Amino acid sequence: MSAQENESSATERREILKEVYAQTQRCTRCAELAATRRTVVFGAGNADAELMFVGEAPGASEDEQGVPFVGRAGKLLETLLGEIGIARSEVFICNTLKCRPPGNRDPRPEEIANCNEYLYRQVELIQPTVICSLGNFSTKLLRDDPTGITRLHGQPQVLTLGRRAVRLYPIFHPAAALYTPRMLETLREDFARLPALLAQGPPPQPDPISAPPEIAPGELAAARAQAAGSDAGVADPDGGAAGPPAPDPADQLGLF
Numbered sequence: 001m002s003a004q005e006n007e008s009s010a011t012e013r014r015e016i017l018k019e020v021y022a023q024t025q026r027c028t029r030c031a032e033l034a035a036t037r038r039t040v041v042f043g044a045g046n047a048d049a050e051l052m053f054v055g056e057a058p059g060a061s062e063d064e065q066g067v068p069f070v071g072r073a074g075k076l077l078e079t080l081l082g083e084i085g086i087a088r089s090e091v092f093i094c095n096t097l098k099c100r101p102p103g104n105r106d107p108r109p110e111e112i113a114n115c116n117e118y119l120y121r122q123v124e125l126i127q128p129t130v131i132c133s134l135g136n137f138s139t140k141l142l143r144d145d146p147t148g149i150t151r152l153h154g155q156p157q158v159l160t161l162g163r164r165a166v167r168l169y170p171i172f173h174p175a176a177a178l179y180t181p182r183m184l185e186t187l188r189e190d191f192a193r194l195p196a197l198l199a200q201g202p203p204p205q206p207d208p209i210s211a212p213p214e215i216a217p218g219e220l221a222a223a224r225a226q227a228a229g230s231d232a233g234v235a236d237p238d239g240g241a242a243g244p245p246a247p248d249p250a251d252q253l254g255l256f
Helices: 001-023 031-036 060-065 070-085 107-125 135-143 173-179 183-192 194-199 219-229
Strands: 051-055 092-097 130-133 156-161 164-168
Touching: 001 107, 051 135, 060 130, 070 130, 070 173, 070 183, 107 156, 107 164, 130 135, 130 194, 135 156, 173 183, 183 194
Parallel strands: 051 092, 051 130, 130 164
Antiparallel strands: 156 164
16 A cells, blocks of 8 residues: 555544544433533544553543543553653553443443444554553453453453454553552553564454444444534624634544
């Protein structure tokens, strides 16, 4: 593929990702979460990232600001990335759940099932080489296996999530190092292996014929209509010409 074709593909994927973002903003699949959330925390970062981080669910600060990992754990994540020469703006960060469970309770199975489709679409469209699962919950969910993070951290494996095969790399959640300082050295050791893992490139991809279906066409069409509406310009209340296009809310949040 030429550089021009690759750039075109990345642009198309980014636009579809914005459509999926629009879908999540009005999602009511989980009635309790839809009623109690302040924002839908879709994710943030580079929409063409080679490295992706997946946590559990938004906390109180994330729910308020609409961006994942904005607290002390997020600052530590940025520091650890910087130590291996990677900026936060170069990666994509999201959670298995896009809405905060009330009282920071654990996500319920039906909530995970409702949100899995969004996560798989993110993986398919961003096309990361490596996904770091942050902590026990995310690691168990993505691997569909009860083995804990203590046994698995720092051990990569090839895994297919939705339509995309990735190199899954379980690591401790940065918050663990905030409460257990000796964990920081373990995190640094695991982060130090990331450049070599990224250098291996993406694993072979699954046969698209056997891949699961995309989000329902009706939902995608509705998202496209909403996205088109945000680009259509703002009508003058006095009947004059339309003003400049409304800014994309996803771009306003710095998500992509």
